[in-house]
Amino acid sequence: MVGDDPRRFIPSTAALLAHPRVRSAALSQHVIDQTIHRAQERARRGELPPGQVEAEVLARLDSARPSSMRPVINATGVVVHTNLGRAPLSAAARDAIVDASGYVDVEMDLETGRRSRRGASARSALLAACPPAEDALIVNNGAAALALACAALVGRGIVVISRGELVEIGAGFRLPELIESAGAQLLEVGTTNRTHITDYARALGRIPEGTPACVLKVHPSNYRISGFTAGATVAELSELSKHHGLPLVADIGSGLLTHEPALPEEPDLSTTLSDGADLVIASGDKLLGGPQAGLLLGSSAVISQLSAHPMARAMRTDKLTLAAMEATLNGGRTPVSDALHADPEELRRRTEGMAESLDARTVPHDGRVGGGGAPEFPLPGWAVQLPQAAASLLRRHEPPVLARTHDKTCLIDLRCVPPGDDPTVLEAARWALEELSSARGSDA
Known part of the structure; x- marks a missing residue:
């Protein structure tokens, strides 16, 4: 009978919306409505007793977050981990983002009350950090920077590039396709493993006079070719390009400002410009x-040409990025720098202490730069070795701890973990081992 149907006891939407905890939830109305409707639908399908609908709604609203992104602890040993958002920002950069989240003078000269150049302070900080550059432009990412350079300097002209530098990076993204999407034509020179300056010279000699063109040198970033190899240097290409009256563009990828002794083969902005x-x-x-962000540094004439191109507006950065970039450049050491220069003996001490607390092994472990930087270059360190099954449990911890799985083991590398987070990692590892022990006991 209808009168006996338990669904008639499901709380109404109006009644649930009137609940004080629902009314005070710091969530948008559509999220609150969806949460209520889902609980009611579960009750109508018989999956939830009507009397528990209110509790279900309140529990879900209490645990809901406006953003689904969750902070994680990077215990992989990979410093610039693309899947984890690449570079963690410095405290100065995070503070700058908070300050810039309201009204700020991003395009306002407070002295005159007139409009000013957008991002002028971030640009000045970048030029101060890289003296060989005459001017700079900041766009929304590295791919945008390359596309803008090709569109503004070449248009439907020719980009001369070595076959060994026609790279594909993550998610199937290919630089040749990006360059062609900007309207330019590729003129490939040399071979996969060997390209000489004479290869470029012959190619430039075949370009019809008056045709817009540039020479592009790309750092391969996330792979290395070793053995019987050869390549033209920036200095060699600069001399040849100037002889033909063409600009030389160098995409160095990972963004070192100056030479880094810890990564001797990684190109940097200052040296590349000086060359x-x-x-x-x-x-x-x-x-x-x-x-x-995509950073473009170079001569005033080239940067002016890029800034005046219509695509520059479509690729410009927002105020939060500009604030974070300026603070990164002016605010001292960054988490990336700290992880890159971590003392191996200090890492060993921390790792051995954690391993002893867990009755686990300490094993040598090489960290990596990641993010396409310094491919195959090891960062010597140490790791706590746990059973491989611990890795998935660590990801379920709050906060999640991301470890590395290798050779049927789970490796916790503390290189990218701030020392203050060591107790949290230890707690997560203990919990994971207890869960594994309980599961083995249940199977016995």
Whole structure:
């Protein structure tokens, strides 16, 4: 009978919306409505007793977060981990983002009350950190920077590039396709493993006079070719490009400002410009340790040409990125720098202490730069070795701890873990081992 149908006891939407805890939930109305309707639908399907609908709604609203992104602890040993958001920001950069979240003078000269150049302070900080650059432009990522360079300098002209530098990076993203999407034509020179300056010279000699063109040198970033190899240097290409009256563009990828002794083979902005590049492109969220951004530094004439192109407006950065970038450049050491220069003996001490607390082994473990920087270059360190099954449990912890799985083991590398988070990692590891022990006991 209808009168006996338990569904008639399901609380109404109006009644649930009137509940004080629902009314005070710091969530948008559509999220609250969806939460209520889902609980009511579960009750109508018989999956939830009507008397528990209110409790279900309140529990879900209490645990709901406006953003689904969750902070995690990076215990993989990979410093610039793309899947974890690449570079963690410094405290100065995080504070700057908070300050910039309201009204700020991003395009306002407070002295005159007139409009000013957008991001002028971030640009000044970048130029101060890289003296060989005459001017700079910041766009929303590295791919945008390369696309803008090709569109503004070449248009439907020709980009001369070595076959060994036609790279594909993560998620199937290919630089040749990006360059062609900007309207340019590729003129490939050399071979996969060997490209000489004479290869470039012959190619430039075949370009019809008056055709817009540039020479592009790309750092392969996330792979290495070793053995019987050869390549032209930036200095060699600069001399040749100037002889033909063409700009030399160098995409160095990971964004070191100056030479880093810890990564001797990684190119940097200052050296590349000093060697004669007219324009250097790099990412802001890799070895620089800042927010996602594409950095373009070079001669005033080239940067002016890029800034005046219509695509520059479509690729411009927001105020939060500009604030974080300026603070990254002016605020001292970054978490990326700290992880890169972590003392192996200090890592060993921390790792051995945690392993002893867990009755686990300490094993040598090489960290990595990640994010396409310094491929195959080891960062010597140590790790706590746990059973492989612990890795999935660590990811379920709150906060989640991301470890590395290798050779049927779970490795906890503390290189990228702030020392203050060691107790949290230890707690997560203990919990994971207890869960594994309980599961083995249940199976016995």
